[in-house]
Amino acid sequence: QKEVEQNSGPLSVPEGAIASLNCTYSDRGSQSFFWYRQYSGKSPELIMFIYSNGDKEDGRFTAQLNKASQYVSLLIRDSQPSDSATYLCAVNPDDKIIFGKGTRLHILP
């Protein structure tokens, strides 16, 4: 059973601080890794994707991938109240994408 595990949260972070979201996956054959943001009642929005070990930065977001440890993380710098949402980690071990259950992030004003 291919799985993606995330802490459900909620994770509370003060405004302006760094939010750190983590994800582990079970299938070592996974090649692509994604972070989606989902506001309540809305559909997931792709915010980051990463394929190689190491870090990938895009604005305030940094995705980190460690294939040996089967671990993906998302850092959000200078957290804003608008970052409050559920963050879904997703991997694709084959031609379909497997999602975690998501981590609820709450940015405290």
Place this chain on the structure above:
Amino acid sequence: DAGVTQSPTHLIKTRGQQVTLRCSPKSGHDTVSWYQQALGQGPQFIFQYYEEEERQRGNFPDRFSGHQFPNYSSELNVNALLLGDSALYLCASSLAGQTTYEQYFGPGTRLTVT
């Protein structure tokens, strides 16, 4: 650039009925995947369509079926609805053949089965 569109936005059906949901992919995309998202859960993969054929399927019963049209749009059909089918149904589009695998979601259809 037209994004992924889905219709209808909301739907209420009675147990035992049948439902059809529709999706148009993002401009330039040729692959459509369908997901079911129950409250508090991540999206669960139902199936994927490419070149008008089902290419991959998740762990969903045969009551769930689909179709892709020559213009790449797609339908999801669910027969003999159960209360447990109540969920947000998401369509995601992508472009086949890319080494990357980004999928972009539509706004979803909220299905309530009573």
